[in-house]
Amino acid sequence: MSGHRTPDVLVVGGGLVGLTAALVLRHHGVSVTLVERRAGTSPQPKARRFHMRTMEIFRELGLAGLVHEAARDLAGHDHMAAGRTLAEARQLPLWQPAGGPAAEVSPERPCLLAQDALEPLLRAAAVDAGADVRFGTPLAGLEQTAGEVVGRLADGEIRARYVVAADGARSGIREALGITRSGRGAIGGPSVNVYFTADLGDVVRGREFNLCQIEHPDAPGGLASVDGRYRWVFMSPGGETRRDWPARLRQALGVPLPDLEVLSVLPWQAEMLVADRYSDGRVHLAGDAAHLMPPYAASGANTGIADVHNLGWKLAAVLRGEAGPGLLDSYDAERRPAGWFAADQSARRTDSFKLGTPDPTLAHPYVLAAGGFQYTAGALVPDGSEEPVLDFAPAGRAGTRVPHRWLDDARTRSTLDLAGPGWAILPGGNRVDFAGTGECLLLRPDHVVAWRGRGAGEAAKVRVALLAASNVAKVWV
Numbered sequence: 001m002s003g004h005r006t007p008d009v010l011v012v013g014g015g016l017v018g019l020t021a022a023l024v025l026r027h028h029g030v031s032v033t034l035v036e037r038r039a040g041t042s043p044q045p046k047a048r049r050f051h052m053r054t055m056e057i058f059r060e061l062g063l064a065g066l067v068h069e070a071a072r073d074l075a076g077h078d079h080m081a082a083g084r085t086l087a088e089a090r091q092l093p094l095w096q097p098a099g100g101p102a103a104e105v106s107p108e109r110p111c112l113l114a115q116d117a118l119e120p121l122l123r124a125a126a127v128d129a130g131a132d133v134r135f136g137t138p139l140a141g142l143e144q145t146a147g148e149v150v151g152r153l154a155d156g157e158i159r160a161r162y163v164v165a166a167d168g169a170r171s172g173i174r175e176a177l178g179i180t181r182s183g184r185g186a187i188g189g190p191s192v193n194v195y196f197t198a199d200l201g202d203v204v205r206g207r208e209f210n211l212c213q214i215e216h217p218d219a220p221g222g223l224a225s226v227d228g229r230y231r232w233v234f235m236s237p238g239g240e241t242r243r244d245w246p247a248r249l250r251q252a253l254g255v256p257l258p259d260l261e262v263l264s265v266l267p268w269q270a271e272m273l274v275a276d277r278y279s280d281g282r283v284h285l286a287g288d289a290a291h292l293m294p295p296y297a298a299s300g301a302n303t304g305i306a307d308v309h310n311l312g313w314k315l316a317a318v319l320r321g322e323a324g325p326g327l328l329d330s331y332d333a334e335r336r337p338a339g340w341f342a343a344d345q346s347a348r349r350t351d352s353f354k355l356g357t358p359d360p361t362l363a364h365p366y367v368l369a370a371g372g373f374q375y376t377a378g379a380l381v382p383d384g385s386e387e388p389v390l391d392f393a394p395a396g397r398a399g400t401r402v403p404h405r406w407l408d409d410a411r412t413r414s415t416l417d418l419a420g421p422g423w424a425i426l427p428g429g430n431r432v433d434f435a436g437t438g439e440c441l442l443l444r445p446d447h448v449v450a451w452r453g454r455g456a457g458e459a460a461k462v463r464v465a466l467l468a469a470s471n472v473a474k475v476w477v
Contacts, residue, residue: 007033008319009395012139012173013166014038016047016115016305019122019133021164023061024312026129028421028445030319033158034131035151037138039117044195044264045226045233049210049298050305053371053401055108056447057309060420063125064108070121073227074210080208083256084198084216086223091207103391104108105366106404107414112210114226115301142173144281145157153443159292162315163283166257166309171289177280181273181344185351187294190239190269196249198260201229203253219252235418241265270294272347274340278332284311291339299368303342306337306371313421313445314379323467330378335350338373366392369416375399379444381451396441398449402426423450425459 004053008376011021024408025032030447041275047272049065058064078387083089126131141161165173200440204225212223214234221236236251273292278285290433307310312329317323353360366372374387376399393404407413418424427442451462 001134007031008158008160009162009164009315011164013168014135015042015166016119016301017308018117018166020305021127021286021308022126023122024308026131027061028312028316030316032131034133035137035139036135039136041123042116043116045116048112048224050111050113051302051369052108052110053108053369054302055111056306056416056417057305059108066121067111067113070117070444071111071113074225076433077112077208077210077228078223079209081207085214085252086203086212087208087254093210103368105224112371120380123373131434149282161319161372165283165285165289166287167289169288169292173283174275174289177283180276180282182276183269183273184248184347187270187347189237189405190267192236192241193240193266194234194236194245194262195264196232196260196262197230198257199230203255205276209399216252221252239267241247241267242265248400261275272343273303274343278336284331291343293343294350297349297368298344299346303339308379309446310335315359318469326469329381334375335376341373363389365394371401378452379450381462383452396449396452397451400449401447402441402443416447419447420445423463425456
């Protein structure tokens, strides 16, 4: 063991998804070790927009307030903007659903916070929660046996009951397991992200935005705000990295900016690829290791965080002996279709964005933002209902996130606060009669409706049956 303690779960990858996996597992009382080959957290802004569903997960973990506080610089920067240059750009009105302003659909607001600011916060929280977090620790390989997984490190071995592979788009674990991927592959041509600093506070004041589309014929692209004033990312079409980027940026911005400094130039390619299976024995893929998608729906990191929120309670239930190993089959049954849905929606939004024409068949934005995909098989009892996609109309259907309703007049406790880390039974009536008069909902630890029907006693029996089933991914189908 070379001094390494034996955890219940080994998490490979210390990005947003891996760190959240460690937090979720500790939230459920599972011992966890996380290894990451890099010496530190991401130096790049990368993901920046976290949907309300992700913030609901952070709320359960007790982190939502910290995340919102860290994101205060970009509070109110939800608008889009467009113009020939940044200096000429106009702020666009916020999107509103048909019929006027949206009703309150979550106890949490979405959040704009760059990945390089969020990852250190999650890392510190994971350590405080008792996770053994080891950066600068590459994994050389994995070997599965009947009862454990053995990971090879530079200074010895580490053994665990299960592995969460959150090791990114080029996942060495996925490749070693021979897990193939399906999907559209590359979408459009190559692009370049130019990460730079410049004081644009006076330029954007009164026209604050999340993303600005620059339409200059010689310097087109998208300008993303990282902190609202000093840090920016310019997304440029074409894969050429060796350009006079300061000159091109000043052309796109339309202002001289003597303090402009280019920090990095990174080529990238939008892709839509989903693993053909999420699990292999005791190893489970999550995040980019499981699914790649274009960034235009801001769904990549959000989908990965939802993956480990789904997986965490299941691993905990099996490790505690509350459920058989068959419960883990439901991870692939639920999250692989959800990953495909998010990746497909992201790819189609890319098409719509580039063509400049709306696609009326795309899912309602809140469906993505609230994790509105409906599981039709897995650790649940299907009720024959179908969650709409074109409209956002949550109603407590089996296989969906429980709709948000405030449970007190002070608006401090939501229906989403009832479950996690345990199960909950939500009786019908009063504020929360989603499913029909007198019906109640059985809520899983990940806030998903596992069953709806009459009587709390029956709900308790369903919970026992779900956990006892040898293969819950199939037993109710």
